Amino acid sequence: MSAPVRTLAALVLAAALALTGCQAVKQGAADILASTGKVSQEDAEAIVKTAEVLRSTFAEITEEEEYYIGRATAALILSKYKPLRNAALNAYVNAMGTAVAYASDRPETYAGYHFLVLDTEEVNAMAAPGGFIFVTKGLVKRCRDEETLAAILAHEVGHVAGRHGLQSIKKSRLIDAFKVIGSEAAERLDSEKLTKLTGIFEGVLGDVVETLVERGYDRKFEYEADKLALSYAVRTGYSPAGLADFLAGMDQRKPEGPAAGWFKTHPSPADRLTRVKTETAALGAVPAKLDVRTVRFAAAVKAIG
């Protein structure tokens, strides 16, 4: 075997073995790579290490982990707000939200999408990781038709599809968590490691809940969710006008004094409206608003006045 062929073969082998995650074989691969004489032992080990699948960022949080982060985030939101006791309205919102999720870029999450109306006059909508989506009664009352509510649900589905909530987790926490998870050779963590991981989990929830409830997402994620909302709404069959209608309405009802709820956690509606109008104009032919939907929306929200 000629030297170049041998080097190529060794490189392919080293990279592929590194992907399998086997330490002994990886060391062997580095040795083989170094034995070609083309790279030093040190460089060979570095090449193998780079190719290794290391978990270090939010993107490597598994679907199941995202689900457990989402569940606990939802549990904390539900310790602050109570669910609205209106099964018919909740079923209507879930059918609409699921229809929008089906048309999204991420219709499948670990345990699917779930929607819930919260019993508060506060105006807000929140999406916990994995697909736990909340809209408040106060927000539903501000929607004038089904297109508007669908646009809001589509915006929240956009946050889930873009994994925006997970991106609010401090990187240092993830590195700590992945260290604990990766440190054990055993199939399960011992109780000391479990306690440590649970402590990190608590910190993770703090990051996510603070973002959802207090601080709001980074502006770029709100703009991205608006863009996705237009796309998902249109794909579902809705007129994209719902989002602009909602933002225009919110702009007119800006509260005096310090911003709270939705106004605190979102960029100014006027700012978003300008962008949304431009993006809507660029969509071309889109579905029209239909009376049949406005009529059923009115029936569904009648009980909450």
Add this chain to the structure above:
Amino acid sequence: MKKQVRLPVLVLALLVLFVILFAETVVVKVKTTAVRRDPKFTAPVVATIKAGDALEKLGEQSGWVNVKTKAGVVGWLHKTAVEAKKLDLLAMDKTMKTQASASEASLAAKGFNKRVEDQYRAANKAADFAAVDAMEKVKPTAAEVEAFLKQGRLGEFGGTR
């Protein structure tokens, strides 16, 4: 020394290349989902699968993956429900089975999971997990979503453009 490594290196490299080029297995990454007859959520269900199930990938079409289950049932799954199977040479070489591997299963047993949630719940009684369980129970079926679309003249039941 060099002469001794030549043949194993070539054989292994070819084997690895073969696996990379021809492995067409996908693994389910969501808790449970349905394999459907056609590439759309409202199509009839032909099989139900769960996290970790391996499926043979036959093809892909606009976001949907055509798969064949272990039982031989052919159908469609949305691509967000599956991931490409990670290479696992250990499974091919049984003699090395004792080596620790960062397999999906061991990650799942050690990541943020039910055990972490249970420990968290024990220390945070205010977090309302019962309400989350109730929220999760509300899940419209594909047939209900289809009826919703039909009544609202949405999706394939629309047409007003």
